[in-house]
Amino acid sequence: MQQEDKKYTPLEQNLIRFFEEKEQELSARCIPKVVQSRRQAFGLLKTMGLPVSKDENWRSSPIEKLYTDSFQLDNPTTGYAKSVGELFQCEIHGFDAQVISMLNGWYYSPDDKQLQTMEDGVVVGSINAAQKAFPEFFDRYFDEIAKNGQHGFSAAAKALFRDGVFIFVPDGVEVKKAIQLIKIVNSNEKMMVNSRNLIILGKNSKLPLLHCDDSINHNAEFINTLTEVQVGENASFDLYKLQNINDETTLLNSTFIRQERNSHSKVNVITLNGGMIRNELNVEFQGEGADADLNGIYLMDNQQHIDNQVFVNHAVPNCNSSELFKGVLDNRATGVFNGYIHVARDAQNTNAFQRNNNILMSPEAKIDTRPFLEIYADDVKCSHGATVGQLDEEALFYLRQRGISKQDAYLLLMYAFTAEVTGKIAFPALRSSIEDMMKKRLRGELAICERCVLHCNQPDFPLEFEIDMSRV
Amino acid sequence: MLLNIKNLHVSIDGKEILKGLNLGVNQGEVHAIMGPNGTGKSTLAAAITGREGYEITKGEILYKGKDIREMSPDQRANEGIFLSFQYPVEIPGVSMTNFMRTAINAQREYRSLPPMPPGEFLKKMEANKQLVEIHTKLTNRSVNEGFSGGEKKKNEIFQMAMLEPILAILDETDSGLDIDALKVVAKGVNALRSPDNGFVVITHYQRLLEYIIPDFVHVMYDGRIVKSGGKGLAHELEENGYDWIKEQIEV
Ligand SMILES: Nc1ncnc2c1ncn2[C@@H]1O[C@H](COP(=O)(O)OP(=O)(O)O)[C@@H](O)[C@H]1O
Numbered sequence: 001m002q003q004e005d006k007k008y009t010p011l012e013q014n015l016i017r018f019f020e021e022k023e024q025e026l027s028a029r030c031i032p033k034v035v036q037s038r039r040q041a042f043g044l045l046k047t048m049g050l051p052v053s054k055d056e057n058w059r060s061s062p063i064e065k066l067y068t069d070s071f072q073l074d075n076p077t078t079g080y081a082k083s084v085g086e087l088f089q090c091e092i093h094g095f096d097a098q099v100i101s102m103l104n105g106w107y108y109s110p111d112d113k114q115l116q117t118m119e120d121g122v123v124v125g126s127i128n129a130a131q132k133a134f135p136e137f138f139d140r141y142f143d144e145i146a147k148n149g150q151h152g153f154s155a156a157a158k159a160l161f162r163d164g165v166f167i168f169v170p171d172g173v174e175v176k177k178a179i180q181l182i183k184i185v186n187s188n189e190k191m192m193v194n195s196r197n198l199i200i201l202g203k204n205s206k207l208p209l210l211h212c213d214d215s216i217n218h219n220a221e222f223i224n225t226l227t228e229v230q231v232g233e234n235a236s237f238d239l240y241k242l243q244n245i246n247d248e249t250t251l252l253n254s255t256f257i258r259q260e261r262n263s264h265s266k267v268n269v270i271t272l273n274g275g276m277i278r279n280e281l282n283v284e285f286q287g288e289g290a291d292a293d294l295n296g297i298y299l300m301d302n303q304q305h306i307d308n309q310v311f312v313n314h315a316v317p318n319c320n321s322s323e324l325f326k327g328v329l330d331n332r333a334t335g336v337f338n339g340y341i342h343v344a345r346d347a348q349n350t351n352a353f354q355r356n357n358n359i360l361m362s363p364e365a366k367i368d369t370r371p372f373l374e375i376y377a378d379d380v381k382c383s384h385g386a387t388v389g390q391l392d393e394e395a396l397f398y399l400r401q402r403g404i405s406k407q408d409a410y411l412l413l414m415y416a417f418t419a420e421v422t423g424k425i426a427f428p429a430l431r432s433s434i435e436d437m438m439k440k441r442l443r444g445e446l447a448i449c450e451r452c453v454l455h456c457n458q459p460d461f462p463l464e465f466e467i468d469m470s471r472v
Numbered sequence: 473m474l475l476n477i478k479n480l481h482v483s484i485d486g487k488e489i490l491k492g493l494n495l496g497v498n499q500g501e502v503h504a505i506m507g508p509n510g511t512g513k514s515t516l517a518a519a520i521t522g523r524e525g526y527e528i529t530k531g532e533i534l535y536k537g538k539d540i541r542e543m544s545p546d547q548r549a550n551e552g553i554f555l556s557f558q559y560p561v562e563i564p565g566v567s568m569t570n571f572m573r574t575a576i577n578a579q580r581e582y583r584s585l586p587p588m589p590p591g592e593f594l595k596k597m598e599a600n601k602q603l604v605e606i607h608t609k610l611t612n613r614s615v616n617e618g619f620s621g622g623e624k625k626k627n628e629i630f631q632m633a634m635l636e637p638i639l640a641i642l643d644e645t646d647s648g649l650d651i652d653a654l655k656v657v658a659k660g661v662n663a664l665r666s667p668d669n670g671f672v673v674i675t676h677y678q679r680l681l682e683y684i685i686p687d688f689v690h691v692m693y694d695g696r697i698v699k700s701g702g703k704g705l706a707h708e709l710e711e712n713g714y715d716w717i718k719e720q721i722e723v
């Protein structure tokens with residue numbers, strides 16, 4: 001009864017109308033399972049609506065202010081082809097990666113191959129092209145991993161996605177050269193991009209993936225992505241998310257990782273800039289002996305908002321998870337950290353650790369941090385801790401008394417604070433590149449525009465820091 | 473005169489702590505300051521080094537003839553003022569090596585010198601570690617983190633030896649040290665002592681002054697220097713306490 005009376009916000013109306021008008025076009029290249037999934041998600045979107053800050057999981061989120069905006073949902077595919085090659089030239093010095101891209105929600109590869117199979121059998125391409133080529137993977141994994149924590153935005157991504165990335169790593173294949181996914185929105189319109197990705201790692205395989213979200217102008221965009229990852233038995237998945245979007249842009253991403261027996265996942269979410277960013281990270285242990293190492297850094301200022309939601313589901317025994325999220329918030333920036341740990345009744349011998357440390361640089365900055373632990377097994381080692389503080393004035397004076405300038409003393413302390421997380425990045429070239437970006441960000445010199453997130457169009461661009469961090 | 477403090481009044485949160493203090497230190501001199509707890513000795517050190525929250529309401533601090541009131545703490549340090557902290561601060565995540573290298577190069581930049589070459593820096597680290605008998609590797613240790621009380625004090629003297637200040641203030645560097653550590657501290661000070669430097673040594677105990685022979689001893693009480701003398705004054709204080717001085721003042 002209530003549903004009939006439901007009053008939709010302009011954004012909800014816009015999403016609903018778009019699906020009703022475009023369903024055929026959206027589903028044209030889809031296999032029946034995906035067509036069905038879109039329809040189901042659309043039903044969910046209509047009944048649930050978009051989340052509001054009254055919902056426990058969206059507490060302290062300023063998301064509702066977007067609901068009166070009108071976003072363009074029908075993303076044109078033409079009109080950028082010429083410039084795209086230039087935009088996507090990106091090399092991290094000494095870091096060898098295979099670059100793939102998403103532009104305005106469409107999969108893009110420089111030679112316009114929608115689906116490629118490499119020599120070692122690794123498949124990379126568009127999620128649209130992959131459906132007909134590998135329907136068996138969609139039967140087994142599509143929509144099967146992203147089951148929990150549904151909300152209006154995950155439903156919108158499922159119903160309305162235009163495109164996305166598909167990656168498959170066969171059994172026993174270790175991908176040496178990381179795959180780098182660069183996502184860019186380049187439009188003069190206020191655009192909302194819905195996309196979804198499916199990533200499958202076979203037994204004993206390895207995949208390092210670097211996922212960059214970047215702005216190339218100051219336009220307000222809304223990027224909404226849902227990603228499913230299946231990590232096969234004894235496989236290793238390394239995910240680096242690098243987020244450097246403009247102050248007007250909103251980024252929502254829900255990542256679902258499901259791990260089989262003895263598998264490993266390692267995630268580093270590095271948030272350098274963004275108007276409103278929400279990272280949902282869901283990890284489910286499906287097989288015993290698996291572990292997940294989940295880390296994040298966020299550096300926010302002005303009126304930016306960061307929200308990290310981490311859900312770890314210890315559904316089976318003998319798994320380890322650890323979470324370390326650290327952030328610096330300045331000016332009137334706000335943040336949320338929610339760490340959910342669920343340990344099922346039979347999940348004995350579970351280790352689950354969680355820590356969230358925050359530094360507030362101004363009295364107006366705010367962080368709302370909470371652990372949510374639900375533990376039904378007895379043999380569990382679980383710890384959690386959260387701190388909110390300022391930079392240590394005593395330490396600042398101590399450094400300055402030795403001749404170090406105030407600015408450098410601040411930087412040294414902030415940098416020391418974040419190094420605990422960046423130190424975990426496994427690729428030295430990527431680590432030093434990210435550390436350089438952090439220094440620039442902390443100095444207020446990191447550009448979000450005109451070049452790719454890793455400043456690679458100008459490899460000679462000096463990345464210096466007065467404080468020499470090199471170990472002697 | 474290296475340091476010339478005239479009629480210094482300092483307040484914290486509106487409460488007057490220093491109430492008209494005078495002190496003159498020439499190059500080549502060692503001055504000891506003694507006095508009961510809560511008298512304002514650390515406040516004096518904080519005022520000289522420019523710590524925030526210590527408001528100079530009256531009087532002046534001249535260093536090498538210049539009024540330093542408007543100088544930032546780092547500028548004063550770069551001008552050659554060093555404080556061995558009564559309570560050294562732990563700074564997790566900042567390695568000793570990085571800290572020292574950053575500090576030395578900041579001070580060199582202030583003097584328009586190029587950064588110290590890494591080889592020279594390493595040699596200097598090694599030599600000064602030996603001087604103050606620090607035997608562990610400093611490279612991977614965060615500043616003062618996990619250091620014992622004695623190690624922290626040695627580390628202050630180590631930093632002093634690295635930075636070679638012109639005016640060094642030691643705030644109870646000897647408190648809580650055993651006799652061996654005390655000798656190490658004295659060795660560090662005596663190594664730096666020269667006709668060009670001045671020292672202000674704040675201490676409770678006469679025993680440090682057996683190893684660092686002061687030229688002058690001052691007694692501080694209730695925000696002022698109430699008595700000055702030669703090194704014999706330290707013995708007198710050790711034997712008779714401060715009560716006789718309090719009585720003299722109150723009369
Ligand atoms: N940060 C502070 N805020 C308020 N009062 C202080 C502060 N630091 C010191 N004081 C007060 O100033 C007085 C002198 O302290 P201090 O200089 O530390 O003495 P001393 O070093 O001689 O023991 C004491 O009464 C102390 O309580």
Ligand SMILES: [Mg+2]
Nearest residue numbers: 513514515558
């Ligand atoms: Mg004191």
